[in-house]
Amino acid sequence: MPTVQFSRIPPAAQPPPPVAPPSPAGRKRRPLPWILTGLLALLLLGGLLYAVAPLRNPPPAPTAELTLPASMTIPGKAPKLPWPRTGQAMISIDGLGTMGTAGDTKPQPIASVTKMMTAYVILTAHPLGVGEHGPELTVSQAAADAFHGEQARGESLVAVQAGEKITERQALQALLLPSANNIARILATWDAGSIEAFVEKMNNTAKELGMTGTRYTDPSGLDPQTVSTVRDQVILAGKAMALPAFAEISKQKQATIPVAGTVTNYNELLGKDGVVGIKTGSTDEAGGCFVFAAVYTVGGRKVTVVGAVFGAPGNNTPVQLDNVFASTRSLLRATKASLAVHTLVKAGQQVATVHGPLDTGTTLHAAQDVQVVGWPGLEVKLDAQLGGVPARLAAGAEHGRLTVNLGDDAPVETALRAGAALEPPSTWDRIRHHG
The missing domain is CATH 3.40.710.10 (DD-peptidase/beta-lactamase superfamily)
Incomplete structure (x- = not known):
């Protein structure tokens, strides 16, 4: 009987698995673009907040400071009165004070x-x-x-x-x-x-x-x-x-x-x-x-x-x-x-200095002479009503008064006027000085 021989048939060849391409040598992954954008926005926002911080509140109001003394003495040699040799004596001028005394x-x-x-x-x-x-x-x-x-x-x-x-x-x-x-x-x-x-x-x-x-x-x-x-x-x-x-x-x-x-x-x-x-x-x-x-x-x-x-x-x-x-x-x-009329303060004489924010400021000057009746050596007290100074004051604008009170008589006084104009600091100056 004829012998039937079977020969082994090799399996069909399988395709090789895919191979990933190698990464380029030394190359790193880039951060996502939105991260960079966010950081930049934060930096810009912080800078903006820092720049506008001084603008959130108004600048401090200007203040005025008296440059004259609180009292002034009439110049000259004090008078010598013919006081009696015995007893007591005194001379007083209403509203001005004692001119002198003698005796015990x-x-x-x-x-x-x-x-x-x-x-x-x-x-x-x-x-x-x-x-x-x-x-x-x-x-x-x-x-x-x-x-x-x-x-x-x-x-x-x-x-x-x-x-x-x-x-x-x-x-x-x-x-x-x-x-x-x-x-x-x-x-x-x-x-x-x-x-x-x-x-x-x-x-x-x-x-x-x-x-x-x-x-x-x-x-x-x-x-x-x-x-x-x-x-x-x-x-x-x-x-x-x-x-x-x-x-x-x-x-x-x-x-x-x-x-x-x-x-x-x-x-x-x-x-x-x-x-x-x-x-x-x-x-x-x-x-x-x-x-x-x-x-x-x-x-x-x-x-x-x-x-x-x-x-x-x-x-x-x-x-x-x-x-x-x-x-x-x-x-x-x-x-x-x-007794004579004496000029304590002359018209145009500086009376006060105004200090504004960020080195702004001006001066205040007497609009008229301040004259009093008195004698050499008399000390006269001055009273300046400077009040609250506005942020803006035009050159020559009136602000405040200077007064000398003389007892029951009407006071001697003059208005005060600004020298140079007083302007509030600009927005840029406020931002620049903040840094």
Whole structure:
């Protein structure tokens, strides 16, 4: 049987697996483009935020700084006044201050100058207008009976009688012009019920006014234990003369009152050397005393001089008063000669410096002269109202004022004007300076 032989047939050849191409030598993968873009955006945003940071808030407001001193002294040699050789003396200019003093500062008897406080207490408790008479007082039997004893002691008096009616104004005229001691007691009792209660009011008033060297023991000044100083009485004189009725009465040369008739003011200087008041006094213990006020016109401005001279020598009232009047007259004439108009600040003079943000700024200058009445050596205080300075100020624009306050008189002042224009810093300057 034929043999069938089978031969092995090799399997069909399989295709080789694909081979990846080799990577180029040293080549790295690149970051995705969006990462670079994001980083760049962040950098730009940070720079923008940094640049605009100073623009988020407005720049600080400008500030002004005074370049003049807070006070100025009038140049020149201080005047030498002819002070009396004895006693105490003082000259003060209303609104300006003390021109000078002489003598010690110890409290001393002031005689009938005391009646200035008596009148002041009465007028503050019972005010009168100019020309008004006010309420009536009735002279008691006791006051009338005391007259002869007071007269025997040589007191300064006016005649009175029981039941007499006298107005407040007439009583003050009798008190201040012929310096009637009995009227001082009548007024004190009328006001406070007793002399002791009235004296307490006098001392309380002195304390309120800062009259630290003063002690009253009676309303007339006859008691030498009533003492004061020229300083204290000048303080009181300024307050008293501010009362229209007091100022009106104290400058009268004569007045007519019931029973006594026409009375004359002891102040012989009234109407002379500018004198408009105030009160004389004289006793053996006090000597001649005089508190005075005078008004002058200096450079078209009214100036009130208030002063006092205590302790003028003399053996009796006429001599004492003659001596105190002579001293006062010399002092007033020298005072008037020393007063003049002085220019403290000239128009165009720099008064303040304005500091703005980022080194911006300008200056402020006086628009007019600042002139005051005074004397060489007087220190005058300046008051600058600079206020809030705006961010923008044109050259020559008005801002602020410079003022000199002179007591009760109208202040002396001038407007202030800018020098160069003040402009706020630009946006670019604010960004540039931020870095």
